[in-house]
Amino acid sequence: MTDVTSIATDTKTPALRIRDVAKTFSTPHGDVVALKPVSIDIKQGEFIAIIGPSGCGKSTLMNAVGGLLEDYEGTVEVDGKVVRGCHQEIGMVFQEESTFPWRTALDNVAFPLEAAGVGKEERHAKAMELLNLVGLDGFENRFPAELSGGMRQRIAIARTLAFKPRILLMDEPFAALDEQTRLLLGDKVLQIQQELNQTTMLITHNIAEAVQLADRVLIMTFRPGTIKRVVDIDLPRPRSSKMMGGERFGHFVATIWEDLREEASKGLLELEQVRST
């Protein structure tokens, strides 16, 4: 893995800079502000988590940064350069099942390399390396349907790593998994992220997950979404799910919940109003 860790580190300009990114959707019933201007600077190798109630525009933000959404206000910079649209330096992991059911684990991971025209042998060698990295060696010839949800999500992560993107965006990557798998996979992601020194942005609605993984947790408000508060998680590294019982851990969870509670209640209230009408 030596070539992987040798990503240039520039301490001055942030690896990822989000400047006043905002989005308003126009619908037949008028305009809906999904995201009020959001600005975040993320250092090289930093792991941030964005947490917020449903409907706070987390996914909109993620799509804007990842390039799936191109029509937004503000700018996204990678190493000081403005990017818009999908970019090889930014990898995305999705919440939904996103492995290709007709490809084996190996071919799933090799998918982006194949699209980029990398020869068969080279891409298979690279894909094997990545499967090893996520701990799926021995499963390369299985189809997704033969593997568990956690294993499939690890394939998706390995696939995202194919081009060794400097920046990794993860949109609730563990949402579809059960609690234990989620914790173990979280440890795995942390380990890989440390190994590759990747700048990572995780979107989640699970507080413990955010505390377990992130250096900073950004709490978002309910619609229209924007950043309400930033909590620095100064728990020591390397971290693991074993820390969950700790006093500091509990303190962070409680702090975040205090802020989040208010926003989540707003969301719930709105939902109930919609239901009752």
Next chain:
Amino acid sequence: MTAVNTATVVPPVRRRAAGKPLLPPLVARLLFLVFAIGFWEVASRYGWINAFTAPAPSAIWSGFIQIIVAGELGAAFVRTFLEALAASAIGAIGGIAIGWWLHSSKKIGLAYTSWVAAAASAPLVLLYPLFLVIFGRNSSTIVAMGALGCMPPIILKAKDGLDGVRPVLLNVGRAFSLTPRQQFTMIQFPAALPVIFTGIRIGLLFAIINVVGVEFLIAFGGLGELISDLGDRFDYPAMYAAIFFVVLVSIAFFYLTEKLEIWLLSSK
């Protein structure tokens, strides 16, 4: 290995309490067939039924040998096979293209999908005299009728399949900056393939039905013409043999594609 395997406890399937049948269904089915053929043979030999218009199975079998030896059956089969193949190739390519077109825009889909659905249930084969006028009495008419018959189901299933591709898979492609062409060949088409295959399978059946039907009606081409000719020659044993051959070939084809479809859908 950190794979977490959630073992689910499956309650035992409750079977309908019933007396166990004497024979397994497959054996009973075969026995029934043997008995029916045997009865037909006896009935024909003893003159209970007209042995000229309904020849005995043994006579039909010799008729079968006769058209094989004469080379008529083989030639006719190859011809029908090639015509059906050409028809379904045209139908599949055209059908997938039109299905793609209906999928590409919501408005176009809303406007014209119901037209295709209407065509799928309309007796299109009745239009063959028109094609006969346009193309003349030759293979083009047969292939055109086959293609026309197999296109509507392929169009509908291609549209359904492409509509049903999960958005997240398309997003994966976009995240890796795939070209529109790659997006289609590497994601949309393989993702829609199981559904498109259902359409192609139905389309192939319709193509075969139309090809053999039109061959028979215009007495030109392969197996259909053979049946028509043998009938005109009053060679009923051979005619029955050719008819049963057509039926068996379509059954074999239907069976194989059915198994293939189940395999495709289960392995995903």
Next chain:
Amino acid sequence: MAAIEQIGRGSSASAGKAKPASEFWTVTRLRIAGAIALLAVWEIAGWSGLFFRGVLPSTVFIAQAMFQLLTSAEFYWHLAVTSFEVLVSFLIGCSLGTVVGLVLGSRKYTGDVFEPFIHYLAPTPKIVFLPILLVLFGVGVWSKVALGAISAFFPMALGVAAGVRQVSPVLLRVGKTFNLTTMQTVRMIYLPALVPPLATGLRIGLGISIVGCLLSEYKLAKAGLGFLAGQYYEAFSVANMLAVLVIIFILASLGNTLIEKYVRLPGPGDVQAHR
């Protein structure tokens, strides 16, 4: 034939959605444009000289020919013959299909043994049986009736058998707890559940018996619309032939629409939804 059902169902579900008014007009405009485009292609192809003269007659001539047909007594004789064949074959094929479907669906072992025959015979080309039927029933209407009936039988039998099996066992148990007689069970539980498969079977059966009857008329007959179209073909009066075809299509879709509209007693989802 079950495949056709699937297709029909899928597309009707997507068409059933309510659409906003502006979309309705866009779609209507597109449809009108599509219809005009198709007609224009026909006319231009006819005038272009790409085809032999008279092969693609102008729609004006086809309309004229239709008018002449509809005002001639001879046409109604052929129409009557074809209608008779279609109706009788439809009735025979569908009632046989319903009975066989009921038996195969409700008796598991019988179904296991005999249904594969029907399942695998269903998608074979029935027209090839015509020579046998001509020998057995003669050149007149009865060979056509036989072919139409054979054609209509298969989708009906398969549809009804599948429908019977879909009836929720819970409902049957409910019936048992109220001590329903067999006839009551059929009338109060099976029949309402069977309306959707019956409707589909009738619709496909009608279409397919029309095809069976007309194709056999094309091949060999003394009367009927298929025979008439064949005669016009022989005489190369294409406009007349097309006029007959257009009338056949209009009548076929009319029958289709009628069945779709009126064979819908209780809501289709009422009994089957639970599986």
